[in-house]
Amino acid sequence: METTNDQQEHRYDAYLAQCPCRSLLDVIANKWTALIVGALLTGEHRFGELRRQIEGVSQKVLTANLRALERNGFVTRRVYPTSPPSVGYALTDLGRSLAPPLVAVREWTERHLDDVEAARARYDTDPTRSGPAGVDRAAEPAAAR
Amino acid sequence: METTNDQQEHRYDAYLAQCPCRSLLDVIANKWTALIVGALLTGEHRFGELRRQIEGVSQKVLTANLRALERNGFVTRRVYPTSPPSVGYALTDLGRSLAPPLVAVREWTERHLDDVEAARARYDTDPTRSGPAGVDRAAEPAAAR
DNA sequence: CTGTATCCTCTGAGATACTG
DNA sequence: CAGTATCTCAGAGGATACAG
Numbered sequence: 001m002e003t004t005n006d007q008q009e010h011r012y013d014a015y016l017a018q019c020p021c022r023s024l025l026d027v028i029a030n031k032w033t034a035l036i037v038g039a040l041l042t043g044e045h046r047f048g049e050l051r052r053q054i055e056g057v058s059q060k061v062l063t064a065n066l067r068a069l070e071r072n073g074f075v076t077r078r079v080y081p082t083s084p085p086s087v088g089y090a091l092t093d094l095g096r097s098l099a100p101p102l103v104a105v106r107e108w109t110e111r112h113l114d115d116v117e118a119a120r121a122r123y124d125t126d127p128t129r130s131g132p133a134g135v136d137r138a139a140e141p142a143a144a145r
Numbered sequence: 146m147e148t149t150n151d152q153q154e155h156r157y158d159a160y161l162a163q164c165p166c167r168s169l170l171d172v173i174a175n176k177w178t179a180l181i182v183g184a185l186l187t188g189e190h191r192f193g194e195l196r197r198q199i200e201g202v203s204q205k206v207l208t209a210n211l212r213a214l215e216r217n218g219f220v221t222r223r224v225y226p227t228s229p230p231s232v233g234y235a236l237t238d239l240g241r242s243l244a245p246p247l248v249a250v251r252e253w254t255e256r257h258l259d260d261v262e263a264a265r266a267r268y269d270t271d272p273t274r275s276g277p278a279g280v281d282r283a284a285e286p287a288a289a290r
Numbered sequence: 291c292t293g294t295a296t297c298c299t300c301t302g303a304g305a306t307a308c309t310g
Numbered sequence: 311c312a313g314t315a316t317c318t319c320a321g322a323g324g325a326t327a328c329a330g
Contacts, residue, residue, distance in 0.1 A: 191291085192292055227291095
């Protein structure tokens with residue numbers, strides 16, 4: 001099925017509603033995906049290690065996301081028949097190729113948080129605006145969600 | 146320059162549950178954010194243009210995401226007092242700095258969709274697995290809505 | 291044309307409890 | 311330890327109608 005086409009990168013277009021890469025983008029452009037893939041960059045990790053490293057993630061969410069990453073071919077899941085059963089997760093080649101963009105997004109967040117918070121303060125202080133701003137995933141801290 | 150041993154880019158850490166950049170990551174690691182910011186890379190666009198370019202986005206979702214982007218300082222919103230009122234959205238400097246990582250993620254998706262679909266087929270065909278795989282945002286197409 | 295306001299549905303995600 | 315199974319809730323997101 002492989003077409004030896006040089007223009008391979010433009011066979012799909014995420015701006016088209018019916019393009020299957022639209023749903024894939026939804027999987028990848030995800031907070032947990034970015035954190036998990038970034039964590040696995042240092043090598044294979046066990047479930048508990050990931051759970052501890054990615055603070056605040058519930059085991060259910062971590063399991064579900066790891067399963068999805070496994071299904072999409074980003075991570076491998078190895079079960080070791082040790083006395084207390086242990087499971088190791090590691091990036092595949094595909095997952096490793098996905099990591100740099102995701103890490104870049106995460107690092108951008110860490111680096112520009114101050115700028116964003118300043119912008120938010122400016123926006124929220126502006127008297128011409130009153131009501132909340134629609135999709136405000138981070139409007140008010142209001143405790144850890 | 147800085148004599149502090151703290152590296153500025155590591156003042157925040159998305160792996161800490163209470164770090165405010167965690168919620169910011171949730172805003173940025175988002176399908177619509179990636180598409181909108183990517184679309185605005187070519188310059189200022191009107192609301193309708195974005196709505197048309199980003200196929201399948203409802204006006205409510207587009208409005209909400211643009212508002213959030215505006216609040217976080219990524220885009221500007223200019224209202225032109227034309228006969229039929231028109232509004233132009235454009236990236237700020239901050240938004241422009243965010244664009245490359247997001248575009249990289251989107252392009253990765255378009256480029257590696259074949260690999261991912263092959264992995265999914267492999268996973269779903271594997272007889273040792275039966276049930277669905279947790280967070281399967283793209284398990285079955287089930288018709289494009 | 292560019293929104294705003296409802297209604298409604300779906301699901302991501304937390305909390306908790308239980309199993310191999 | 312590494313899950314799976316429920317229950318529950320908040321919020322993203324679609325459809326529709328209406329307004330400046």
